[in-house]
Amino acid sequence: MSQSIAANPNRLLPADPGTRSIARDLLQRVQDLPIISPHGHVDAAVIERNTPFPDPAALLVSPDHYVTRLIHASGVPLDRLRQPAASEAGSEGPDSRAVWREFCKAWPLFEGTASGYWLRTQFSSVFGLDRDISAETADASYDAISAKLLEPGFRPRQLFKDFNIEVLATTDDPLDDLASHRAIAEDPTFHGRVLPTFRPDAYLNIAHPAWSANVDRLIAAAGDGGTGYAGYLTALENRRRYFVEHGAVSADHGVRTPATLKLDDADAARLFDRARSGEATAQDRDAFEAHMMYQMARMSVADGLVMTIHPGSYRNHHEQTFEKFGPDTGHDIPFAVNYTEAIRPLLQDFGTAEDFHLVLFTLDETVFSRELAPLAGFYPSVYLGAPWWFLDAPDAMLRFRSAVTETAGFSRSSGFIDDTRAFCSIPARHDASRRIEASFLARLVAEHRVSEERAHELIVDIVDGSPRRVFKL
Incomplete structure (x- = not known):
């Protein structure tokens, strides 16, 4: 097994020696700053209960759709990599060591990928593996990581401290009682913030199979x-207020498109009633979701929650995989989006509203320079969401900076968003982002477009100032 390159201090930095030297100085300026993670998917209960991590495969392979999708593309069936959905009654998942062997055999597939970079960094810096994994050493690496997971100091709370995480936001159902968040906040021994995020997709999208049942529960619980x-809107407002009282700073929306639409109450009520009776058309679905995005912006202006929009993913592209393994199993595929026209109804009323923050993400990077940077360069409310999902990779992050900076500068972006369920990958992802920001700024310094002194100020603001400012931390 070959020596890992994960410990090389020049990883992701420019190849030119002079520019690399500038980048290393910039990186050193921010390398030890705390991690601010204002959008992610780690379960707060894991932190609250300080639950030991499972075996290597269950921690690093099976739940990670970045990993399983690429192995699946090479011809390995998913049932050799992950558990079937709960609906698959009586089915048994694969043995964890067997999953790990499949992963190690497939490790060469990850060269050049973002997930390969994050994993290699985790293996080196978190688990202490100083050489690359391979098919031949699968059992040895499995045993080494398993031993690490058994150490008393390798628990979520200690790693939270070791990773230098200051703020970690979760993603939560509107009817979650947030008991874990409350327990963490009240624990005097825990130093850090674990913040809930209001995620109402399953209550806004009438195409969701549980939408009507969710609405019943919502109105019964919070409709006054x-x-x-009317009761539906009241319930959403009340639950948002509950989240604010428990520390939430943002509401996140994973919508199909960024469309927004302002309807009068009578028209909106008619759409709502049609949906409740099961008579809504696909056009009704789109109109209602677009109207509810307008309503979410209205509520954010009132209660102060930052509004983040994550559109442009064709969810569950492969029906057989969805039926057997459920959602979030690697077959969500991006598609092109239109922001300029779609978001205009919302911005007409709220684009200049005081203290309204709207963070726009995309999986369609063609809109970075054409639409998003110009929007963020005019509307005080609009901020550029960091490269997300398929774009949270080194070259794509550099393309993002090149695409948006000349129009919107550095101050209109959100700061890095790790958007992950993989707790142990958080420091690797933030480290990669800091290296990319240092590389981009170093080029501007080398080309005499930004002074070195100013670049040092900018990188601190990008890494630390922007997420605090944009997410009101």
Whole structure:
């Protein structure tokens, strides 16, 4: 097994020696700053209960759709990599060591990928593996990581401290009681912030199979005795207020498109009633979701929650995989989006509203320079979401900076967003982002477009100032 390159201090930095030297100085300026993670998917209960991590495969392979999708593309069936969905009654998942062997055999597939970079960094810096994994050493690496997972100091709370995480936001159902968040906040021995995030997709999208049942529960729990569309809006407002009271700073929306639409109450109520009766068309679905995005912006102006929009993913592209393994199993595929026209109804009323923050993400990087940078360069409310999902990779992050900076500068972006369920990958992802920002700024310094002194100020603001400012931390 070959020596790992994960410990090389020049990884991801420019190849030119002079520019690399500038980048290393910039990186040193921010390398030890705390991690601010304002959008992610780690379960707060893992932190609250300080639950030991499972075996290597269950921690690093099976739940990670970045990993399983690429191995699946090479011809390995998913049932050799992950558990079937709960609906697959009586089915048994694969043995963890067997999954790990499949992963190690497939390791060469990950060269050049973002997930390969993150994993290699984790193996080196978190688990202490100083050589690359391979098919031949699968059992040895499995045993080494398993031993690490058994160490008393290798628990979520200690790693939270070791990773230098200051803020970690989760993603939560509107009816979650947030008991884990409350327990963490009240624990005097825990130093850090674990913040809930209001994620109402399953209550706004009438195409969701559980939408009507979700609405029933929502209105019953928080509608203040109201019914119909009015009770629905009241319940959403009340639950948002509950989240704010428990430390939430943002509401996140994983919508199909960024469309927004302003309807009067009567038209919105008619759409709502059609959906409740099961008579809504696909056009009704799109119109109602677009209107509810407008309503979410209205509520954000009132309650102060930052509004983040993550559109442009064709969810569950392969029906057989969805039926057997469920959602978030590697077959969500990006598609092109239109922001300029789609977001305009919302921005007409709220684009200049005081203290309204709207963070726009995309999986379609063609809109970075054409639409998003110009929007963020005019509207005080609009901020550029960091490269997300398929774009949170070194070259794509450099393309993002090149695409948006000349129009919107550095101050209109969100700071890095790790957007991950993989707790142990958080420091690797933030380290990669800091290296890319240092590389981009070093080039501007080398080309005499930004002074070195100013670049040092900028990188601190990008890494630390922007996420605090944009997410009101």
